[in-house]
């Protein structure tokens with residue numbers, strides 16, 4: 423499944439590249455206003471931080487929410503105290519787009535994450551051109567050389583790589599890379615199975631000083647408490663925020679966790 427998602431995202435990027443060349447997107451990336459310091463935003467203060475996600479659908483859960491105006495949702499996330507906004511830009515299974523990212527960028531002044539299946543420099547350049555401050559790199563989808571190359575490019579463009587892992591070997595690879603922000607996704611992107619305890623098992627192998635992010639499977643405040651106790655600095659939340667009524671109220675509840 424992960425291979426299929428990556429292949430689809432690459433095809434979509436190849437299609438976009440027909441109308442916008444690599445050198446055009448490179449020029450736009452360099453000309454864009456500088457990226458915000460996402461690492462600082464995710465480290466600020468002692469409390470738990472939330473990355474709030476704009477997510478319409480997913481292959482495992484199907485349609486989640488319409489989200490006619492992603493900018494409006496992102497403004498609610500910022501008002502609710504989110505440290506950053508994640509925007510799913512994958513089109514086929516998640517119903518996102520780069521236009522969503524640009525709209526969110528224009529609406530908020532907190533860091534914005536491009537959440538997609540990134541496998542090529544072109545996609546990283548597109549992210550920066552659209553105003554992203556953070557880029558997701560999924561270790562399971564990349565060989566070491568590609569991971570290192572994309573990680574370096576994200577940094578070179580002034581952005582922060584969020585390096586996503588799902589097992590001990592992937593954490594080892596993320597640490598070897600020198601990643602300063604490491605996520606543990608509770609969802610296995612090959613089988614879509616959820617394991618809420620995975621973060622707690624892997625967190626001790628993530629060095630101190632690294633931002634530790636627990637991704638997926640927060641359905642309520644008890645899950646935020648669970649991840650917090652296991653050592654999460656940040657939780658990344660999608661479904662619970664797009665389906666759960668007032669996102670500002672939900673965020674306040676999550677951010678009250680000590």
Ligand SMILES: O=P(O)(O)OC[C@@H](O)[C@@H](O)c1c[nH]c2ccccc12
Pocket residue numbers: 475477537538586607637638639640658659660661662
């Ligand atoms: O909706 P949830 O369970 O709160 O999950 C959010 C986020 O972690 C999830 O969307 C995610 C984590 N890693 C990914 C990689 C690709 C696509 C999606 C994801």
